[in-house]
Amino acid sequence: MVMAEKIAVLGAGSWGSTLANMLVENGHSVMLWARNQEQVDRLNTEHRNPEYMKDLVYSDQLVATTDMRAAVKDASVLLIVIPTKGLRQVAHQLDQLLGELRQRPLIIHATKGLEQNTYKRPSEMLEEEIAPDHRRGIVVLSGPSHAEDVAIKDMTAVTAASTVLDNAKEVQKLFSNSYFRVYTNDDVIGAEFGAALKNIIAIGAGALQGLGYHDNARAALITRGLAEIRRLGVAFGANPMTFIGLSGVGDLVVTATSKNSRNWRAGYQLGQGQKLADVIQNMGMVIEGVYTTKAAYELSRKRQVKMPITEALYEVLYSGKDIKDAISQLMSRDLTSEIE
Structure with missing residues (x-):
């Protein structure tokens, strides 16, 4: 039996709010921090978060707040689920x-970028912004885990990675239940590169489907995309x-094959001929892969x-290259x- 912990979850988007809800169901006392007062009020009164998870009814024991101090006070564990571009600012405030x-506290993050x-x-940003005497350790939580599937208790397996294996084991015990299984790993660099770079390939996979390509093309992209992810990760240790x-x-597989992935959906819309600026505006949530x-x-x-593959997508996203020309050049290398 896992002892109940006071846990603060920073970030009330799809993944942060779903994990917070699951931790409550695992028997922990959880406070969920968000900046938006209307979102917090709705979570506390209606137990809903419709901008992110329209079908999920949250536990009435989950408490949301816009007061970071109130969320963090007395918490032995902090889970940070903030988009990459806002992580450093939140970490500085947290420090x-x-x-x-x-x-x-023990710091866990589920940020992918x-x-x-x-x-x-x-984890490097967190190490730079949060002083060593303000944290017991840093653990990465990543793996194939759409919030929509976890919300309906679909079987899910993820990784808790830390250079200190005891910290990863602590996270393993906090999160694991009958449908959510956590494995440990000591390779933080690999876990974070895998989590970040798969979003690039997911955009490409969505674009292929938007253009009308089929399973062979998607399988080729995923496999060769994984080779790129591995090459860059290994270069950094x-x-x-x-x-x-x-x-x-x-x-990579779950993100590059599912409509639940906003990166896949962004790529699909690009493949259908939409402009990147319109895709970003219409998504309403951060598209990390861009x-x-x-x-x-x-x-x-x-x-x-x-x-x-990354180079081709960069040219499409940032240099206005026609996506069909980019594919043609990839295939004729x-x-x-x-x-x-």
């Missing part, structure tokens, strides 16, 4: 609060085996890592070995 409250210009992974695990191929494509492209150039 000040933890110093004032004299708390040292790379910071623009610095190319930092989420990741364990290549991580990329055939849940936070690698697992997360920003990760730019970061990964620039990073691959700096490290001289071959990422032809010099022939090479699969092992390269």
